[in-house]
Amino acid sequence: MPTARIASGHTAPGQGWQAYGANGIYIDVDTTAARFTGAPVYVTSISSTGGSQWGLVGPSAVYDVTATRFRVYVQWRDGSPLAPTTAQQYGWYINWIGYDNP
Template sequence: MPTARIAAGNTVSGQGWQAYGPNGIYIDVDTTSGRFTGAPTYVTSITGPGGNQWSLVGPSAIYSPTATGFRVYVQWRDGSALTPATAQAYGWQINWIGYDNP
């Protein structure tokens, strides 16, 4: 019987963010290092040395989870413009933990 697998990782600080309309950004998170056999349960957080992540919405919402990754969309709480350049300037990264119970 296969055993449960737990793995964790993070994206590269400030890298990989893409525009999603004028007010949001997203990042595709690669979890292949976790070697999951199915779509695990993912838990995320957002960090960065530049700060301001406290005023974001969306970092804990997981979209399209698979054994090899998922997507996260974020925007400012007030809906103002947010670009990938902002994420790069703040050094934002997504931290993740995945739990796969086959």
């Protein structure tokens, strides 16, 4: 019988962010190293090396969950334009913890 597995990690600061329309960005988070076998439950937060993440919405919502990856979309709380260059400038990154109970 498989045992439950817990793992954690984070993305590289400022790297991997992609545009999602004019007002949002997203990042695909690779969790392959965790060696999950099911569809884990992921808990996320956003951090930075340069600040300004306090004005974002979305960093705790995960989408497209698999054993090896998930996606996070973020945008400014006020809906103003947001581009990947902003995430790069502030060094935003996603922290994650995953729990897999196959």
